[in-house]
Amino acid sequence: MFAKYWQAKKGDTVTVNQSHGGSGKQARAVLDGLEADVVTLTLAYDVDQLYQKRKLIPEN
Numbered sequence: 001m002f003a004k005y006w007q008a009k010k011g012d013t014v015t016v017n018q019s020h021g022g023s024g025k026q027a028r029a030v031l032d033g034l035e036a037d038v039v040t041l042t043l044a045y046d047v048d049q050l051y052q053k054r055k056l057i058p059e060n
Contacts, residue, residue: 030056 003014019029019036026039027046031053041047050056 003016006012006014019026019034021029023040023042023046026036027041027049030036030039030050039050041050047057051059
């Protein structure tokens with residue numbers, strides 16, 4: 001529904017790709033190069049890894 005709305009309003013095509021999995025699986029996928037606008041992580045360890053290994057997020 002959003003994609004059709006945005007297309008009509010702005011003329012841009014919206015593509016949503018979803019990838020589901022546990023916190024560690026999502027963190028590993030992003031660390032391995034998966035581009036993501038949103039990641040839902042449960043464990044602080046997984047969040048910390050995004051900073052410590054690749055500086056993908058702010059430290060705090």
